[in-house]
Amino acid sequence: MHLIVETLFTVILVLYYLIESIVWTFLPNSWRYKDVQNQTVLITGAGSGLGRLLAFRFAKLGCATVLWDIDSKGNAKTAAEIKQRYNSECLTYTVDLSSKESIYETANKVKEDIGEINILINNAGIVTGKKFMECQDALIEKTFQVNTSAHFWTTKAFLPRMLKLNHGHIVNIASAAGLTGVTGLADYCASKFAVVGFTESLSMELTSLEKTGVKTTVVCPYYIDTGMFKGVKTKFPEILPIVTPEHAVDRMMDGILSNKSEVWIPRSLYVLLSVKGLLPTKCQALLSQFFGISNCMDEFVGRE
Ligand SMILES: NC(=O)c1ccc[n+]([C@@H]2O[C@H](COP(=O)([O-])OP(=O)(O)OC[C@H]3O[C@@H](n4cnc5c(N)ncnc54)[C@H](O)[C@@H]3O)[C@@H](O)[C@H]2O)c1
Numbered sequence: 001m002h003l004i005v006e007t008l009f010t011v012i013l014v015l016y017y018l019i020e021s022i023v024w025t026f027l028p029n030s031w032r033y034k035d036v037q038n039q040t041v042l043i044t045g046a047g048s049g050l051g052r053l054l055a056f057r058f059a060k061l062g063c064a065t066v067l068w069d070i071d072s073k074g075n076a077k078t079a080a081e082i083k084q085r086y087n088s089e090c091l092t093y094t095v096d097l098s099s100k101e102s103i104y105e106t107a108n109k110v111k112e113d114i115g116e117i118n119i120l121i122n123n124a125g126i127v128t129g130k131k132f133m134e135c136q137d138a139l140i141e142k143t144f145q146v147n148t149s150a151h152f153w154t155t156k157a158f159l160p161r162m163l164k165l166n167h168g169h170i171v172n173i174a175s176a177a178g179l180t181g182v183t184g185l186a187d188y189c190a191s192k193f194a195v196v197g198f199t200e201s202l203s204m205e206l207t208s209l210e211k212t213g214v215k216t217t218v219v220c221p222y223y224i225d226t227g228m229f230k231g232v233k234t235k236f237p238e239i240l241p242i243v244t245p246e247h248a249v250d251r252m253m254d255g256i257l258s259n260k261s262e263v264w265i266p267r268s269l270y271v272l273l274s275v276k277g278l279l280p281t282k283c284q285a286l287l288s289q290f291f292g293i294s295n296c297m298d299e300f301v302g303r304e
Pocket residue numbers: 044045046047048049050051068069070071074095096097098123124125126146173174175176220221222223224225226227228229303
């Protein structure tokens with residue numbers, strides 16, 4: 001009897017959540033944006049690309065920003081622009097995210113300097129862009145340290161306070177390469193699949209701890225024109241465009257402010273990757289070839 005009641009209850013809730021999600025599809029997300037004014041946002045990899053643009057957006061919304069990067073010059077440039085444009089509080093820290101010690105040490109400094117972090121954005125990332133057997137071991141290790149392990153250490157450093165307050169947000173910038181394999185990106189894909197798994201598991205843990213005030217978002221973009229994937233080609237730009245950094249950051253902000261658990265960019269990924277899951281492996285390989293995923297990295301140059 002107990003199981004029958006539980007099953008009925010689950011079915012009703014599933015239907016309710018389905019209807020809720022369908023209704024939201026037709027309503028502007030901005031209706032459910034949260035107010036982040038006066039919150040403190042920490043962004044890793046804020047010295048260039050998406051990290052810099054995210055820092056500008058949060059500063060514009062009235063947040064204090066804490067910028068982490070190994071590139072102190074790039075980070076200082078982001079901070080100078082924030083102070084000039086928005087006159088808001090902004091602190092910079094030079095930190096090597098491939099070092100756990102450097103992360104914990106810097107996290108302690110941040111806590112002393114500014115106190116709690118309300119929104120943590122794990123954005124910094126690197127790519128080797130070589131075929132698997134050509135990737136040096138040291139580069140594979142570095143990719144995992146920066147793209148994956150760093151997220152564990154930053155989260156361990158700042159989550160306890162969020163749990164105490166039952167308020168906060170952990171945002172992890174993964175990749176579409178964290179949802180499907182790509183030729184020439186074995187180490188990068190594996191590091192980003194791990195980020196997707198980490199965020200999903202963390203979200204489940206928070207739910208089971210009834211810490212529903214602490215949100216998680218994992219962002220999975222296809223290629224973005226920041227320079228990180230310089231040289232990459234897309235076969236069907238109408239379906240899978242290389243998006244502008246501004247568009248990517250618009251979608252990221254929209255997802256973060258409306259507490260979405262996942263943001264895939266561009267939206268065509270929702271269709272393509274859902275279909276992929278239903279197909280036999282041979283069809284998946286064929287479609288990967290057809291959509292150019294198997295050779296999009298052929299002319300990869302990346303950052304110098
Ligand atoms: N650009 C794309 O096409 C694309 C696509 C999907 C996902 N992403 C992801 O988005 C995130 C941001 O990418 P981006 O395009 O802005 O890249 P980017 O190269 O412009 O910026 C990355 C930043 O991370 C910093 N960084 C690198 N190693 C570091 C380390 N050891 N310690 C501290 N900081 C370090 C760099 O100095 C740089 O400022 C990355 O996680 C990337 O994997 C990018």
